[in-house]
Amino acid sequence: MAYWEQVFNIIKKDITIELRAKEAVSAMLVFGLMVIVVFSFAFNLGTREQIEIAPGLLWIAFTFAGILGLNHSFAAEYENHCLQGMMLAPVPRSAVYIGKLTGNFIFMFLAELIMLGFFIWLFDVRFTGRWHLLVLTMILGTLAFAIIGTMFSAVASGIRMREFLLPILQFPVVLPAIIFAVEATADLLEEDTLAGFFDGIKFLSAFNIIFFTLCVLLFEYILED
Amino acid sequence: MTCKTNSNIFFTVTFLFMAGALYLVFLYAPTEKTMGDVQRIFYFHVSGAWISFLTFAVTCFGSIGFLYRKNVKWDRVASSSAEIGLLFTTITLITGSIWGRYAWGIWWTWDARLTSMLVLWLIFLSYLMLRSYIEEETKRAYVSSVVGIIGFLDVPVVYFSIRWWRTQHPSPVIAGGESSGLEPPMLLTFMFCLAAFTIFYFFLLRIRTKLEEARAEVDFLFKVLEHQSEECTPPAVNRR
Numbered sequence: 001m002a003y004w005e006q007v008f009n010i011i012k013k014d015i016t017i018e019l020r021a022k023e024a025v026s027a028m029l030v031f032g033l034m035v036i037v038v039f040s041f042a043f044n045l046g047t048r049e050q051i052e053i054a055p056g057l058l059w060i061a062f063t064f065a066g067i068l069g070l071n072h073s074f075a076a077e078y079e080n081h082c083l084q085g086m087m088l089a090p091v092p093r094s095a096v097y098i099g100k101l102t103g104n105f106i107f108m109f110l111a112e113l114i115m116l117g118f119f120i121w122l123f124d125v126r127f128t129g130r131w132h133l134l135v136l137t138m139i140l141g142t143l144a145f146a147i148i149g150t151m152f153s154a155v156a157s158g159i160r161m162r163e164f165l166l167p168i169l170q171f172p173v174v175l176p177a178i179i180f181a182v183e184a185t186a187d188l189l190e191e192d193t194l195a196g197f198f199d200g201i202k203f204l205s206a207f208n209i210i211f212f213t214l215c216v217l218l219f220e221y222i223l224e225d
Numbered sequence: 226m227t228c229k230t231n232s233n234i235f236f237t238v239t240f241l242f243m244a245g246a247l248y249l250v251f252l253y254a255p256t257e258k259t260m261g262d263v264q265r266i267f268y269f270h271v272s273g274a275w276i277s278f279l280t281f282a283v284t285c286f287g288s289i290g291f292l293y294r295k296n297v298k299w300d301r302v303a304s305s306s307a308e309i310g311l312l313f314t315t316i317t318l319i320t321g322s323i324w325g326r327y328a329w330g331i332w333w334t335w336d337a338r339l340t341s342m343l344v345l346w347l348i349f350l351s352y353l354m355l356r357s358y359i360e361e362e363t364k365r366a367y368v369s370s371v372v373g374i375i376g377f378l379d380v381p382v383v384y385f386s387i388r389w390w391r392t393q394h395p396s397p398v399i400a401g402g403e404s405s406g407l408e409p410p411m412l413l414t415f416m417f418c419l420a421a422f423t424i425f426y427f428f429l430l431r432i433r434t435k436l437e438e439a440r441a442e443v444d445f446l447f448k449v450l451e452h453q454s455e456e457c458t459p460p461a462v463n464r465r
Contacts (some may be wrong), residue, residue, distance in 0.1 A: 151375070155368050159358050168354060169372060172347040176386035201241045207382065214378065218371045221292055 006091045010099025011106075014131035017076075018107060026068045029112035032065035033118055042123070043165050045194045048074065053184035054125050057179055061115055064139075066108050067167050071151040074157035084225070085158070097150065104153075106145040110111040112138055128187050131196065137188070142182030147176045147208060154222050177207050228299030231464065232379055232431075234392060239428040242421035246414075254414040263327045266320050268415050272422040274315040274342065278380075280347065282425060284352075285377035288370035293345040297441070300366035305358060305433035307349050314346040337387040344383045 018024055039057050043049070077083040086096060116138070119125065152169045156162040184200030230245075250297030257264035268359045321339065322332045335337065352372050359365040407415060 148375075152372075155355070155372060158364075159355070159368075162360050165351075165355060165358065168351045171353065172344045172383075173375060175344060175380045176379070178387050203386065210378075210382070211375070212236065214375060218292075221367050221371055 002196060003095055006095045007102070008027070009207045010086075010091075011102045014090060014100070014103030014108070024072050025109045027072070028065040028069045028108065029114050031068050032061040032111060033212040034059040035064050036115070036119060036122065037147070038193045051121050051189060054123055055182045055189060057123075058116070058119055058185065059141070059182045062108075062112050062142065063171075063174075064151060065111055065115070066133060066142070066145050067170065069108055070146075070153045070158050070170070071156075071163055072102060073100060073150065075162065078157055078203050080214065087223055093199075093223065094130065096196075096202045097154075097219040098224075100154075101146055101150040104150050105143055106144060109139065109144050112142060127188065133194070134185065134188055136201065137181055137184045137197075137204075140201065140208060141177060141184075143208050144177035144181075144204060144211070147211050147215055148177075151219065151222070154219070163190055177204060180204050180207070229308075234326050235431065237430055239421075239424050242417075242424050246418045246421035249414040249417050254411055255408065257411075258329060268418040270317060270320040270324060271415065272419045273313050273320065275318055275419060276426050277313045277342070277345065278300045279423070280306045280313060280430075281349065281380070281412055282375050283430070284310065284349070284373050286290060288373035288377075289369045291366055292374075297362055297366050297409060298438075300370060301437040302430070304353075304369065305430055305437055308371065308433060310428045311346065311349050311353065312429075313340060313422075314349070315427070317347060335387070337384055340387045341380055341384040345380050348379065354374055362444075363448045399441055 039060065043053065049063070073080060077086065089176050116134075149170055150168075152166055153174075156165040156169065159165060162189075180200040180203045184204070187194065187197040187200065238392060246268070250265050254265065254268070256262055283306040284303045286298045287306060290299035291303065321342070325334070325339075326332050352369060355372055356365055356369050
């Protein structure tokens, strides 16, 4: 029980910081909107093509915005030696990982929800009656991104060039999850049957379970000094 | 037997095997019926691909070994293997691209095997980039071991994710089902080529690891000298 209390305290710390500074979510949100706007001009779309590329565009925005938030996640800990303090605290490393992961997930998901609102407004996308499934896809896709991202954010945090390093490390590894999130979202938009959609969901869940276990096991080695 | 003669024997064996592979591929193996001479690229392409996976399996294994034993020797093997792996992956991508241009009429397609090979290439490129940014050896070993393990385990996931999606690459010719199989001379050539590449890989891995050890040795001596010139007490550097 004490373990989850520690995890909860780390989450609470991150949320308190975010509530006071309001930096991560707003930066992610604004950047994500920029991506959506730039892409819609870059492709110069008609109404029909819009629907076809919508799932991809949505996930590109989520991905790029997410990278921004993750870069911030451990970099912020480095200022004023916060990370050192956290490492000195009698808390298992995996609790730090799960706490940071949850915080990152919450911030990303919040930013994504607002982005989604803008997206629907700008692109006139309709997920008639399938809202809960879209939210499920977003949760699983974002979780996959946060699982890998929190890990690599910690990897990159103490290293020069970390802003460049994080996306370079992250994108190839998280690629399968992005593929399936996009496919599942496309199925929600275009297909009548949901067989393909549930395949995507199953895969995303498997991806999350595998890499979550792996990251929890490996996290303690990253901050070894 | 000294280390030097060992190296020479290893070099000679590698050289003979590679020369033998060239002979078999270009002079011994029969020309394929539909694709003609371009099919000969197959021997290098598939061997290269197999060795790519082997090198990265060794990287993953070395990374686990390091985290388990905490001895940088493991990390040196892992990183050396990753460097060679990047070389073999590049060879596979280039030969595959040339072959694809001839056989399919395109340089590239986003098929499962092609894409997972490209992702493998990217992962280990980022692995080596990560290493180049960290100077301190122990920290570098810890961080890159973690990335090495995650990266290697990601490759099968990438493969299945894209295969579920779409695929154009021919199914495996060897042990790929009932209709698969090679003519005996072709199979012999392929097996020989694979053996030659494997030996070549271990030859390179040995040189590369030795180089890495020599570099660590020089670093160590350098630190010692630095301390002595400052006339301090014996250095507190940890020799491994």
